[in-house]
Amino acid sequence: MLRKHHWWQDGVVYQIYPRSFMDGNNDGVGDLAGIRARLDYLAWLGVDAIWISPIYPSPMSDFGYDVSDYTDIHPLFGSLADFDALLAEAHARRLRVILDFVPNHTSDQHPWFTESRSSRDNPKRDWFIWRDPAPDGGPPNNWLSNFGGSGWEYDAQRDQYYYHAFLKEQPDLNWRNPQVQDAMLDAMRFWLDRGVDGFRIDVIWHLIKDKDFRENPVNPEYHAQMGEHRRLLATYNTDRPEVHDVIERMRNLLDSYEDRMMVGEIYLPVERLVTYYGTGGRGVHLPFNFQLIGMAWDAQLIRTAVDQYEAALPPHGWPNWVLGNHDNHRIASRIGVEQARVAAMLLLTLRGTPTLYYGDEIGMRDVPILPEQVQDPLEKNMPGLGLGRDPERSPMQWDNSLHAGFSLSTPWLPIADDYPQVNVAAAQRDKHSLLHLYRKLILLRDEWPALAVGSYRGFSTSDQVFGYLREHDDQRLLVLLNFSAKQQLVDLGSMLGGYILLSTGLVREGEPVAGTLLLDAHEGVIVCTECNG
Template sequence: MPERTWWKRGIVYQIYPRSFQDSNGDGLGDLEGIRQRLDHLVWLGVDALWISPIYPSPMCDGGYDVANYTDIDPLFGSLGAFDRLIAEAHRRGLKLILDFVPNHTSDQHAWFKESRSSRTNPKRDWYIWRDPGPDGGPPNNWISNFGGSAWEFDETTGQYYYHAFLKQQPDLNWRNPALRQAMFDTLRFWLDRGVDGFRVDVIWHLMKDPEFRDNPPNPAYAPGQPDINRLLQVHSADHPDIYGVIAEMRQVLDAYPDRVLIGEIYLPIERLVTYYGPDLTGANLPFNFQLIHATWRARDIEALVREYEEKLPEGGWPNWVLSNHDQPRIAARVGQAQARIAAMLLLTLRGTPTLYYGDEVGLPAVHIPRDRVQDPWEKNEPGIGIGRDPSRTPMPWDRTPFAGFSTVEPWLPLNQDWETRNVASMAEDPNSILSFTRRLIALRRERKSLMVGRYVPICADDAALAYRREAGDEQSIVALNLTGEEHSVSLPEHLHGGAVLLSSLGGREGERIGGKVTLRGNEGLLIEAAR
């Protein structure tokens, strides 16, 4: 039953740990800082926190280059600090989801050091090694997601190793049974410590074409796009052999009660939904990023939601994401006025929403001076606007120096308006986006129709869309104006007479609704349908 499954009824809150709260005055967020701020998550009303990687790492890619899967990087604390965090989270009724990075390790991982030591090392086949191509160069034309060839020549053994990202991030060979079991033991290590689930990084990359064929050219590529777009990644990712791997991963989690497996998947809807697996044996929640890339037009969003609902496998549970650590923040994409509409959309569509830290206060994109850039992708391909640092800046908590995030200059700049756009100031303001988001979450928790109810479209035009959620005899109507101009939406006769529960602009709560709902510019309404 969806209402009894925490990851179906609840809200996931993503934390980028470097940027949430610094507890020791080094300008970097850490686990103790997260523990100190758990009450904010309870106050806000979310159900689970997902923490981006905290494993030991050289930090060539912000922790996504893992050097040890069963420990904590000293930057973030220790295993003891992690155990305290998970105990405190559970005591508050919060679940904790850990990031799992199984596609690649750091080149400083002990496994890779063994693998590259000789061609006969027992761990040689734990990574992907190939002889040079006929011309002595890379084995094929595959491109790194961060630009340039995805193959790095190793002088010691005279072969190339494959890296889908940085050369310091060699890809693991998931076709090797011993490697696979070692990774499953890693999952068990954290599950035994009480972790409630995993978000699996780039899960669609795990299996590659065993013949290592060249990727074909991308006919839509244009100069100025990232280098990775030059080719279609048909052989280097999304290989059909992945489903067996995910099914085995899911079996590991299913041996523990009430856990969740989330997969990061940047694919079109028709490919995304296949990651639920045959008979739902795959990821519980293949991440749905469609709203991140959607054009902000009512008809387009309605069509996207309809397509997703239609293509979900029977019994598959939907999910929605508006922002994350790799993508521009929603307020940066649609503006502050529409950020409230976006929050209402995220938190009222059917399925599990993931809320990115800082979106509750409408954090904008933050300008990063060239001398403070941290993102290796931006450093590899500067000047084309792909840097991820603007979405990873510190959380502004209050009006004290450094916004209460730290006692020293943070690792990335704060938002320029931090003295007013911070949690403490906006919590005191009943009209702030933070107060609005909290009220919206409270209504979602109160109303079964919003948590687990059916999605039924009402209408969509050039300016607005409306839909209803229903569970039993409870119905909630959502009407959203995606423009700055006043607009009216017509409701079916059986929905006349409802009362406004919440307006994104305020001032209309309790108002009775007839056959036509007038929306102010940038206004969204949540309406309790008449019974």
Template sequence: MTERPWWQKAVIYQIYPRSFQDSNGDGVGDLGGILQRLDYLAWLGVDAIWISPIYPSPMKDFGYDVADYCDIHPLFGTLEDFDALLAAAHERGLRLILDFVPNHTSSEHPWFEESRTSRDNPKRDWYVWRDPAPDGGPPNNWQSQAGGSAWTFDETSGQYYYHAFLPEQPDLNWRNPDVRAAMCDVLRFWLDRGVDGFRVDVIWHLMKDPEFRDDPPNPEYKPGDPPFRRVQPLHSCDHPDIHEVVSELRRVLEEYPNDRLLIGEIYLPIERLVAYYGVDGLEGAHLPFNFQLIGAAWHAPTLRHMIKEYEAALPFGGWPNWVLGNHDQPRIASRVGRAQARVAAMLLLTLRGTPTLYYGDELGMENVPIPPEREQDPFGKNMPGTGQGRDPERTPMQWDSSPFAGFSTVEPWLPLAPDWQVINVAVQKQEAGSMLRLVHALLQLRRREPCLALGSYRTLAVEGDVLVYARQHERCRHVVALNLEPSPKVVVFGEGDLGGRIALSTHLDREGEGVGAELALRADEGVIIAVTA
């Protein structure tokens, strides 16, 4: 196992820093808070933490509008605090991955403030500026992911600038070699400090059609959809030139030892997603994020086909990865229910590839209803009624039953879940059958058994509407059987006895039970069988 890069056998844990732990009593999480909770993460059994943006920012999009790539926002701490956190993480065997936001800056970044002063400014071409259309309107029909046109008119220079997201997030021009050099130097700044990798925000947006052609209409658009879905983003992102940019970013990481990791955020169909691995997985992102589980219909045949399709599409040398949730998507427990969230955790942590676990999902945290007066997310405010608001999945981590769930000593920046006094780390650590104890057990088993971390994947053809697959690495072989429905099922394995024992059940009560040709699964139950035959 030591011959593989560390990230192939790792489990990544995403931290949304505003919501993880407040250490200074201002109601917002910070670096000092993450430091306080490192022992919990080490106990849980994850291998790396990915921290959403902590850079100086006006916080129009809560850190994804960066005003300085080489410093820390005072809300979160200082560079010295970051260095202390990084050192403490490494002392505990935890890697640290930073969010890198290269597609756009804040409109308050000095680069953009220079760029917009005149058409002749040396920084003008660092951003995407275009003349108005003949009618004086936007240059084309490209739509902002945050609602409305992706173009904003600048009175001073008489041109429009492009922003794939908020007007306060102007897109950088990655066709300018000076921009690319500057952003590569940003990576080196943090790599020199010792970070273990980067999750690259909206990496598929970096290169646009140089001819700025209109995006075609989306024939699947229906009333009530977010406005940006009116068109298919054929020209506004994922231009073929992107792959050379991704290769350039990877080459920067390869200047450093210890297998630094490059993750790409990519919401694309599988056939376009896998292109981001590059040739033989040697030139592109190590892990182009695979979000299929987030949008999948929760049925065994659907998941079986989806996993098979993804595995078949992976290029030679490409390592798979899986994600159940993140800061932009509804929580898994809200999508499939708490009972199935346990089955989903077993699926995530036993599929072939590197899994990413979103903070709080190990507790079964659900989306929290946000009163209108507490709403923070500009996406939700700009597109009311479309379900684009992301506050419900960003609420504070629930640590214990003390006031404010142990997250802070004051009212948090977002409201707590109504059940925080019972759904929290302290309570679930003491409950033998809790979700937290299940995730902890899954992570320990994955760490002990090489086949669950590095083994091959094979779907097993069995009778019964369940998802069953085998993981094997040398002599280590485990079979995973998942019942995705709220009714009991019987799995028939075929000729002969399976010859194994249950290593773990999502109900945490069948360990050691022998398994032969048939397996009775209770409603909403998954099991991992250690095969001994």
């Protein structure tokens, strides 16, 4: 198809959690060499870009989200030469590469923080967020850490507290300091000059904090199972108006290169989320839309959410959708294997850019983690609440050999017991597998502009079915998704007949459609009603 849109609009993004994707040197942890070894698989699947979670030097207190050097590669994953080789080989396969960038906080072992905490006279003294103790000697205010407890840590050397939105080993940078902004933009420039195609910006809505350090209000909906960090509303330590000025500087940098982009991690209600597109398109290209991850799997709830999101988008805003990531339970565990097929069709036929989490394409589920196997600091800090993220970070299941073909050594996290049956090799052999459904859907996006870039319009159905039209020029496709375990009869009304382009169930491709259509339990279909073009 002749490209009239940017690659990040009509393409499919695939997230790789590098520790768990493929181990190239058999030490039990995934690495860059492992990713290189599986590029042909990603090209076969048909995705357009890979997003790689952090690979920078780090003490690994939070598995790479505590960065000690923004312009190098952790030896665990390889070297800069290994990264350059991966980038070249990905580009040779027409795969774009998006790097995770973590600008809100560094590691407490980053040289910048070492200098900042050394004295109140150091040139980098205000590169981080330091405050004097409260009159009683305690924390400066009531801000909480997302990983439990106070967000303030006392430092005896400075006789002050520093703020950390996450672990105490992850001090927050002071983004009100222009020198901090310049230094972080230089780090982004380092990777852009190497040829990186874009960034996923970690917790971008956290970057600016209230200049007056006002107390956060109590969350009226709080209950203990939410975790202590939800006890207060993050009113004054997140989503401050000035953050958009910072994002505009990032956008200006990206726009000075050809066809680069950034995705913002933003867990906010839709009405706040869409403000991150920026005025006149000066914000992030794609503020991550996590609605499909967080809401109940119900046809009418999702229909309403999609319609509200579409209505809220600014004229320059391009939509995006996500089913899973490294911080949330896997889609197959949340809704079951039958509905996982419906979810695949939903993700890849809604208007906008889809992001696919590694392993979801073969139906990987959360892996039970015994207490002695826990790696995630979130689970260690707040045990027993089900907040731990290890279950969705288990190693990729490649085949039925030792350790699922991920490594010859014991993996850093346990592998699912079902790996002999649920793996890439087995799924590639089975033409009716979830993997082949994902591949067909991705191929259809390449072949049909109506799916890749067409408009979205709701289609009236029963409560158990979500229907919508995707239209572009003289193409019109109808998507019907049955969220129930029972057959559903859909009245097509005055719509002219067509044929089934793809079904999530048994082979129905080419089946003529007119008047009504009977959907099987857990079935989704794409109906071609106008098929020119």
